[in-house]
Amino acid sequence: MSTLSELIDADRWIDRLAQQRGHLPESVELAAVEDELRRRVAELKVRDSARANAAAALEQSQQHSEPLRQRLATLRAAARSATGGSRDLVALEKEITHIASDVARYDDQELILMESLEPLEAAVRDLKHETQPLIATRATLTATIAELQVSIDDEVAAKRRERDDISAQLPDGVRRAYDEALRRAGVSGGAYVDGNRCDGCRIALSPLDLDRWRQGSAAVSACPECGRVWVPCSS
Ligand SMILES: [Zn+2]
Numbered sequence: 001m002s003t004l005s006e007l008i009d010a011d012r013w014i015d016r017l018a019q020q021r022g023h024l025p026e027s028v029e030l031a032a033v034e035d036e037l038r039r040r041v042a043e044l045k046v047r048d049s050a051r052a053n054a055a056a057a058l059e060q061s062q063q064h065s066e067p068l069r070q071r072l073a074t075l076r077a078a079a080r081s082a083t084g085g086s087r088d089l090v091a092l093e094k095e096i097t098h099i100a101s102d103v104a105r106y107d108d109q110e111l112i113l114m115e116s117l118e119p120l121e122a123a124v125r126d127l128k129h130e131t132q133p134l135i136a137t138r139a140t141l142t143a144t145i146a147e148l149q150v151s152i153d154d155e156v157a158a159k160r161r162e163r164d165d166i167s168a169q170l171p172d173g174v175r176r177a178y179d180e181a182l183r184r185a186g187v188s189g190g191a192y193v194d195g196n197r198c199d200g201c202r203i204a205l206s207p208l209d210l211d212r213w214r215q216g217s218a219a220v221s222a223c224p225e226c227g228r229v230w231v232p233c234s235s
Contacts (some may be wrong), residue, residue: 003169004190005231007178010163011188014156019153030141033134040131047127051120058113065106071097174229177220181227191228201226 075096084088167175182189191200193213198205203225205213213221214233221230 002231003148003158003166004174004178004229005192007166007170008188008190008231009164009190010159010166011182011190014159014163015187017152017156017159021149021156024145024148026141026145026148030138030145033138033141035135037131037138040127040134044124044127044131047120047123051117051124054113054117054120058110058117061110061113065110067104068099068103068106072096072103093224121191174220177222178229181222185228189228190231191223191226192231193233198223198226198228200228200232 075092079089079092079096082092085224167178170178178189180189185200188200191198193199193210194203196205196210197203200223203223206224209224213230216232221232222228223230
């Protein structure tokens with residue numbers, strides 16, 4: 001294998017590693033997990049807001065009912081120990097009946113609110129519980145991706161050292177043409193002629209270019225389309 005084809009293969013290898021790094025199946029999976037987590041966070045907000053509204057309504061009712069309950073207890077204690085005239089006692093009983101009726105209304109209302117709060121609290125709790133495994137999956141995937149990327153980066157670094165050593169063995173003119181084509185076209189600065197096509201850009205060679213390439217007449221034979229240096233016919 002010629003030095004030029006070794007360099008092309010090394011650079012194409014590095015490009016494949018870069019592609020692989022950017023398209024890890026774990027990254028695709030992580031993106032799906034994160035989408036689902038975002039959906040659940042939004043759902044949790046909705047559920048928690050419904051729970052908070054019900055809890056606030058219950059608390060508000062209790063703030064109103066609590067002083068009435070205390071007042072009722074005080075009045076009942078007073079009625080039990082009453083020694084005054086019957087007129088006072090009648091007034092006391094009347095107030096007790098009135099307040100007891102208000103307290104009973106609050107009791108009914110608070111029972112309904114408590115009953116509605118319970119499933120709303122459960123809905124929030126359930127969603128948080130159901131989401132735990134997904135959060136764990138996200139952590140595992142994130143760690144796996146980081147490990148894979150480090151491993152690919154190490155491989156790329158080793159391959160780069162290898163390609164630099166190969167590149168140093170090329171004649172100066174070929175290396176300059178190669179580096180220039182690599183800078184402009186990417187992936188590699190050279191290409192093979194495959195059938196009658198440049199395998200770097202897939203353009204078909206003109207009969208004249210094909211002849212020149214076959215005869216190896218030019219010192220550096222390069223693709224007129226992508227500029228990549230062709231591996232000579234004799235290689
Ligand atoms: Zn080409």
